[in-house]
Amino acid sequence: MPNSSRVPAPASARSKRPDGDATRQQLLDVAGQVFAERGYADATSKEICARAGVNLAAVNYHFGSRDQLYEAVLVEAHHHLLKLEEMQAVASADTDPRAKLRxxxxxxxxxxxxxxAHWGSRVVIRELLAPTAFAPTLVHKAIAPKAQVMLGIVTQILGLPPDSPGLQRGLFFMMSPCLALLMAPRAMRENLFPSLSGDLDSLADDMLxxxxxxxxxxxxQYSSNTR
Incomplete structure (x- = not known):
């Protein structure tokens, strides 16, 4: 005879529903497109859910609120530009640090x-040009961990201590062309600087x-200052 008194397993112990994960990812992708098109202020949960083909309550169910959805979109957007796991794998490889950087x-x-280009590029550009109250999320959850990986690689190249102004400035100056490339309108790149849209491997070589x-x-400069 079955034991009807057995207590059901808590929600945290149950397996995740594949359809729930798919809905969450669908919301994230559609929200990214809407935020990229309209910006944080003008994007609504109603439009996001309508375009995703889900109930309006799905945003709160999967993310807690529209604000938390936007935070998740920011992190996902930067992930598409720079994947932390890939960077860590490159940094840990037994190769020349300049090869890692390339x-x-x-x-x-x-x-x-x-x-x-993925919608993540436009979301990041919008946030950089017109920061919202959620910019710290982008910095702390997405940019900072990747900056630490880059600092480690640049440390190997320069041979300077992590707290050296030369090291920190070097990383910032090195990443600035990447930021300029990200923010430059496609029409400007294609019409004024067409070589920026050609052989991208060659472009990366020249940036390096x-x-x-x-x-x-x-x-x-900074090695001589420490002598």
Whole structure:
């Protein structure tokens, strides 16, 4: 005879529903597209749910609120530009640090300049140009962990301590062209600087040459300051 007194397993112990995960991802992708088109202020849960083909309550069910959905979109957007797991794998490889840097820069260039760029690029651009109250989420949850990986690689190249101004400035200056490439309108790149839309591997190589010269100058300057 079955034991009718057995207590059901708590929700945390139950397996996740595949259809629930799919709905959450669908909401995240559609929300990213809507936020990319309209910005945080003008995007509504109603439009997001309508375009995703789900009930209006789905936003609160899967994310807690529209604000928390936007935070998740910010993190997902940056993930499409720079994947932390891939960066960590590159950084831990037993290769020359400049080769590691080239691999990461090439990935950024392809994601930022590709003609079919993911909506994540536009979401990040919007947040950088007109920061919302959720900018700290983008910084702490998405940018900071990846910056630490990059600092480790640049440390290997420059041979400077992590707290050196030369190291920190070198990383910032090195990433600035990537940011400019991300923010430059496609029409400007194609009409004024068509070479920015051509061979993207070659573009990444030139960015590395440009960065390498600046890093070498900083290494010479700040190494001499520590003697």
């Amino acid at each position: 691999t990461i820069l090439t990935g950024i260039v392809h994601r930022a300049a590709a003609p079919d 040459r440009y960065a390498d010269a600046g890093l070498a100058a900083l290494a010479a």
